[in-house]
Amino acid sequence: MKKLYGIGVGPGDPDLLTIKGKKIMNTVDVLLCPVKKEGDISYAYEIIESHLENKEVEIKEVVYPMHYNQKSLEEYWKENGEMITELINSGKSCAFITLGDPTLYSTFMYTLPFVNVAECDIEIIPGITSFSAVASELNQALTKWDESLKIMPVQRQTKEELVKRLEKEDNIILMKPSRNSKPIVEALKSLGLEKNFKMITKVGRETSVIVSDIDVLENQEVPYLSTMLIKKGGFRD
């Protein structure tokens, strides 16, 4: 049976890869590694590199530029989908590695509809999400008892839109706050939640940074690979 895997490599710490993910990436013919542009280093690949013991596995870049124009991105999904289709049809098993978990906002799931192979078994291996890692790093529960958690991507929302969405939630994860950090600061202030957020950039890496001061947040360019946790009930000591 032809085989395509989507493997979540987790948020950054190489040892947060699952045992299953490690096993599979060492048995496939081709490991597909997303990069922002040709020749770039793949962050997902950097994470799992130390666990790649089978030197026969072919490493192949798949290019996904870092912008949010859906129409233009679709061209890349299509192109990469066709490339993966060809690889699989030539008899090669493939594993596509993706940061965090493949089922949450991953390019793998965007590309999948363009993979057009007859009788191909597709298997997704879940990964540790950035928000579980953020909460773990902070020694904080994401949710307790009857609380809920809302996971929300930051897009071009205005302060007012954010206020409306944030005010009703117990706990919120903002994914990719780097896209639009100014309205986030304004919304937090407007809701009196200046002390109720923590943001981690590159969680699980040596270069990780925690920000919990609203002034610091306000006066910096929020880096890519940041995740913000907002807790209405506050953080425990």
Next chain:
Amino acid sequence: MKKLYGIGVGPGDPDLLTIKGKKIMNTVDVLLCPVKKEGDISYAYEIIESHLENKEVEIKEVVYPMHYNQKSLEEYWKENGEMITELINSGKSCAFITLGDPTLYSTFMYTLPFVNVAECDIEIIPGITSFSAVASELNQALTKWDESLKIMPVQRQTKEELVKRLEKEDNIILMKPSRNSKPIVEALKSLGLEKNFKMITKVGRETSVIVSDIDVLENQEVPYLSTMLIKKGGFRD
């Protein structure tokens, strides 16, 4: 330094344990395994048993009964917290294993405030969540593009309360639907979402069951260890 770990063992497939979780559980003195009552088999322990290679590790039950009376449960958190405190003060490193991820509704986080050890380093190792595993098993994205995801525990909500909460969300995960399944069925029908849900019981185990037929859902006792995904936009083929 005295050390207490909380390790997420994932939802059921032993190989969805992280490499980090496996390493740590093989180096501690005591592995704390939650059970519903004394002498029971710990489901979390069953999941990781095949990865426990160090036979020196002491396995210790921690009892948490399966009901939702917070006052009575607090007695158990306190008692278990004191037991863990004693173990750590006697010089033993401990790892508490927990189903799924420790930061989401876990007894470990409820117990932590009752662990009272001077200068103890507490480290949480995130685990694969049941909902990532459910979406992976179904080959479905939990979220795409600008969609959000709401994670919500099922409590004693009425149909009306559920309708009010479900109607505004793109994607919803209902945790522990076994607690109160009748109002869920009614809410799904009332919102015209009869075909927009899938529920998996014991995801990742050989005995796992998928339910996506509203009549089946309506006419069964929903088992413990079930997770339901509701997608407003429907499921892709």
